[in-house]
Amino acid sequence: MPKSMNADGQGLAAVSDASPAEVVGVYDDWVSTYDTDVQSWGYEVPDRLASVVAAAGATNGDVLDAGCGTGLVGRALDAVGVASVIGADFSxxxxxxxxxxxxxxxxxVLDLSQPLPFTSQRFLAVVSGGVFSYLTEPEAVLREFLRIVRHGGPIVFTQRVKLWESRQMDAVLQRLAEQGRCTVDVSPPRPYLPGHSEFDDGVHDVTLIAT
Incomplete structure (x- = not known):
């Protein structure tokens, strides 16, 4: 368990305010128990996001798992038939x-807050589960995602309800839509880590379709 958390995982929510180097340290230290911990807390985000990619028919080509961590989203993408999963993470x-x-x-191994080393319109879809909590400039990240995804392709990500206002997500998504970059669909609050007391707020699942 990382130093920022106790044995019950308390203290994890505060990592969203940590520096990039500190976040890397938390996840590097956590890898041995990460999968069992989040699954014990009821983590269903990977399957939800993968189902959006499958419903969009974006399976017969490269799909980017942005912030792939230990690979739970990648496993879900593989299970719905994605032909080529590309993973990226800074841990x-x-x-x-x-x-x-x-x-x-x-x-x-890369930092999603920096320009991405992928050619424009390479990916059929981009998926990012549980990652935007740590990205303090979501608009810049989403613009990069829109650059590397093909027209008509989905970008599917989550953002915590408690961080939605402070990260100005409504304004960010409105600007992208008004500029004709994408359509936007935001879900009602959905479970994130329902078995973890610090995350009872849940997340919004967000789907952008590149235009």
Whole structure:
């Protein structure tokens, strides 16, 4: 368990305010128990987001798992028939665990808050589960996602309800839609880690369709 959390996982919510280096440290230290911890807390985000990709028919090509961690979303994407899952995360130790799942065609250690090393319109879809809590400039990240996804492709991500206003998500999504970059669909609050007392607020599942 990382130093920022106790044995019951308390203290995890505060990581959203940590520096990028601190977040990397938390996840590098957490890899040995991450999967069992989040599953014990009722983590269903990977399956929900993968189902959106499958419903959009974005399975016969490259799909980016942005912030792939240990590979739970990648496993869900593979299960719905995505032909080529590409993973990216800034935690090297998490990437090492993700490699062992044998569901990724490529894995990259990188910072999603920086320009991404992918060609424009490479991906059929971009999926990012449980990651935007740590991205303080979501608009810049979403603009990069819109650059690398093909027209008509979905970008599916979650954002915590408690961070929605402080990260100005309504304004960000409105600007992107008004500029003709995408359509926007925001779900009502849905469970995130329902078995963890710090995350009773849940998340919004957000789907952008690149235009």
């Amino acid at each position: 090297p130790e998490s990437i090492n665990v993700a490699k062992q799942r044998d569901v990724y065609r490529e894995l990259h």
